[in-house]
Amino acid sequence: MHVNFIDLKKQYAQIKEDVDEELRQVCESCKFVLGPKVEAFEQAFAAYTGSKFCIGLNSGTSADQVALKAVIEPGDEVITTANTFIATTEAITAAGGKPVFVDIEETSYNIDPQKIEAAITNKTRAIMPIHLFGQPADMDRILELARDNNLYVIEDAAQAHGAAYKGRYFKSEELVSLNAPQWRKCGCLGDAAAFSFYPGKNLGAYGEAGAITTNNPAIDKFVRMYRDHGSSEKYIHEFEGHNMRMAAFQGAVLNVKLKHLDQWTNMRRKNANYYNQLLSAVDGVIAPQEMSYAKHVYHLYVVRVNQREQLQNFLKDQNVFTGFHYKYPLHLQKAYQYLGYKKGDLPVTEKVMQEIISLPMYPELEHSEIEFVVEMIKKFIKTR
Numbered sequence: 058m059h060v061n062f063i064d065l066k067k068q069y070a071q072i073k074e075d076v077d078e079e080l081r082q083v084c085e086s087c088k089f090v091l092g093p094k095v096e097a098f099e100q101a102f103a104a105y106t107g108s109k110f111c112i113g114l115n116s117g118t119s120a121d122q123v124a125l126k127a128v129i130e131p132g133d134e135v136i137t138t139a140n141t142f143i144a145t146t147e148a149i150t151a152a153g154g155k156p157v158f159v160d161i162e163e164t165s166y167n168i169d170p171q172k173i174e175a176a177i178t179n180k181t182r183a184i185m186p187i188h189l190f191g192q193p194a195d196m197d198r199i200l201e202l203a204r205d206n207n208l209y210v211i212e213d214a215a216q217a218h219g220a221a222y223k224g225r226y227f228k229s230e231e232l233v234s235l236n237a238p239q240w241r242k243c244g245c246l247g248d249a250a251a252f253s254f255y256p257g258k259n260l261g262a263y264g265e266a267g268a269i270t271t272n273n274p275a276i277d278k279f280v281r282m283y284r285d286h287g288s289s290e291k292y293i294h295e296f297e298g299h300n301m302r303m304a305a306f307q308g309a310v311l312n313v314k315l316k317h318l319d320q321w322t323n324m325r326r327k328n329a330n331y332y333n334q335l336l337s338a339v340d341g342v343i344a345p346q347e348m349s350y351a352k353h354v355y356h357l358y359v360v361r362v363n364q365r366e367q368l369q370n371f372l373k374d375q376n377v378f379t380g381f382h383y384k385y386p387l388h389l390q391k392a393y394q395y396l397g398y399k400k401g402d403l404p405v406t407e408k409v410m411q412e413i414i415s416l417p418m419y420p421e422l423e424h425s426e427i428e429f430v431v432e433m434i435k436k437f438i439k440t441r
């Protein structure tokens with residue numbers, strides 16, 4: 058048995074005809090940047106997330122950065138977590154902001170809303186929750202804090218395509234309560250959301266791509282201009298922007314794949330449930346917990362164990378491939394030394410991040426493969 062961490066070839070085999078045809082059409086049209094394929098995807102993805110607007114960009118990192126740039130001023134503080142990919146905090150800095158780290162919940166691994174208030178200063182302008190591993194952060198409480206303190210909320214939804222949250226709807230400064238319990242997708246929960254379509258993400262392009270979704274027309278307008286050198290029309294520049302436009306090939310691929318996303322999400326959820334079921338009988342492994350307010354899309358299936366490095370090596374010898382997401386918390390990295398954090402500042406983050414290991418997870422993963430992975434984990438634990 059050989060269990061890959063992720064397998065994009067199996068997925069391509071399923072959609073090859075449609076993808077090849079779409080890519081051929083882009084070649085025929087010679088419209089390689091933005092154009093009708095990207096516009097079609099923007100409309101489809103806005104509708105999918107329940108947002109008014111979607112702006113196609115060249116990466117998730119760009120999306121994080123421009124979403125923040127739309128709402129913060131240089132020197133503003135942005136509250137986020139340290140157990141994320143560095144793209145989140147690079148984006149804060151690139152937008153002129155300063156990252157401020159808050160600890161996580163041990164249950165969801167997302168930002169702990171109870172600990173946000175203590176981190177708010179008169180320089181705080183935004184909160185950037187990450188829907189980590191595909192599970193929405195506890196948005197109601199984050200949005201209430203934002204409303205009470207006049208802050209923006211920018212979702213980092215790079216891992217959360219199709220994930221949903223049960224609750225209310227936040228529209229810029231006002232909090233609108235939709236009393237009916239209703240699942241709302243990540244992407245429409247804050248002032249704006251940043252998505253990545255990196256190939257390995259739940260909705261992945263065939264190259265670099267990202268997008269911002271928002272209900273706010275001012276943010277939509279700013280991002281549309283920013284991605285194209287601050288231009289309102291050709292050679293008319295309202296401000297200095299950047300080149301962050303989505304390539305037409307990526308829009309074309311994403312259009313094909315979006316139609317399959319819900320099915321692939323269901324397959325991921327079934328796989329996660331099967332892992333949970335098998336692991337519930339294994340002492341020494343903490344399986345992920347789906348919160349009552351969340352529909353988790355399992356971008357990553359992350360468990361906690363003792364001796365994760367040894368487990369990784371053991372599994373590798375059995376041809377089972379795993380990952381660490383992420384290996385070290387950002388507040389203790391050299392890149393963020395200047396922020397002045399030290400060991401012990403974020404105790405839950407630090408503890409959890411020493412124990413996590415990401416097991417193979419993708420829609421086409423087979424039950425026999427999951428059984429093999431769990432058998433090998435059991436074997437490892439027995440030998441300890």
Ligand SMILES: *Cc1c(COP(=O)(O)O)cnc(C)c1O
Binds near residue numbers: 142215216
């Ligand atoms: C992937 C990812 C990003 C960056 O997206 P890219 O498309 O790789 O630039 C940002 N934040 C998180 C949480 C991610 O997982």
